[in-house]
Amino acid sequence: MNPRRRIARTLLCGALLPLSACGIPATGVVEAGEPATGVRGPAGTPTPTQAPSEAVPAAAVPLYFVADGDLVAVTRTVIGATDLGSAVLMLFKGPDAEERGRGLTSELPPAAEAPTVRADGAAVVVQLPKGTGGLSETAVDQLACTVAVARLRQDPALGSAQVTVEQPGGRLAGRSSDDCPTGAADETGDMGGSTGGHTAGG
Template sequence: MPGVLCRVVTVLVAAVALAGCGITDTDALPAGQPVQGGLTENSNQLLRVYFVTQEGVWPVSRPAPAGNRLQRAMDALLVGPTADERARGLITQLPSSIQPVRATTTRGRVELRLPWLVRDLRPVAVSQLVCTAAAADVGDDPVVEVIEPAMDQPWPVRCDETGSVVPAAQGASS
């Protein structure tokens, strides 16, 4: 009799496990219109500026005033996050500076002239600069040539898909 009882219990346990939790399958349900806004490939009215969260750099959208989009994006970065962005936990790791960051596009590359030495910046601050410059609508996966004060040789880098700075050869698309 114990063997029969054991088999019955085993069958019941298997039946309960196979029955699941009682949720039946449903068809797809309408969810409304897709979210709109933010940056799109054709958006000429917004800039992407990178600030810092606990997880790393995070892009925000800013209105794009008329003029040089690249320089406007760098200027917006140096102003720092708005009060609303700070309330959401966004900060900047860039030190203040009397001198601006100068950004130009040359031969499909971004030239980024810094008022600081890279070694004096936190890595996430360098990511803020490079990723903001790379996102300023200058082409796909641009090389950003970082030029430090009193340095003749630029440092060619890219912003990778994680928002980190990588050497230009490493970040190249294949």
């Protein structure tokens, strides 16, 4: 073999040896997979897209407390969906700091467990758990009016709601939304009744 060809072949093999020793094929660029997607930033780098966050709706919850012996309707705005049971739980927890600052109180005793609320059209039954003490007329008014107005907010087409409070020992007390003071109830557009005071006891 020509000495010059032998030297050229040796140099060529020496140049290819590092590639083969590292396991890199000498075939050029191999493309695989799908191209990257997304919005590119100013520097040309892909930026992952994000789904728009859904806003959590706010709900207006009617509650009835007491001021100078009369019922007072207030509306609390809370985040997220609410139901009749949620309104009752908030009522039993009593006025918040801002409401207490306005002189509002509650005659409802602390509840060891949540009352049971059953709705059938315009008729709603609130069953107090065992161990709950007897409620005063004002406490029954607070509970019944809160549930009645909350029920009308669920279904304004009802026009009115009848609430029965079942107390331990089989004592029953009935109230109609028509007897509840206006205030928070005004937003339903269907509430009438007095501007304060107690409704007839049961």
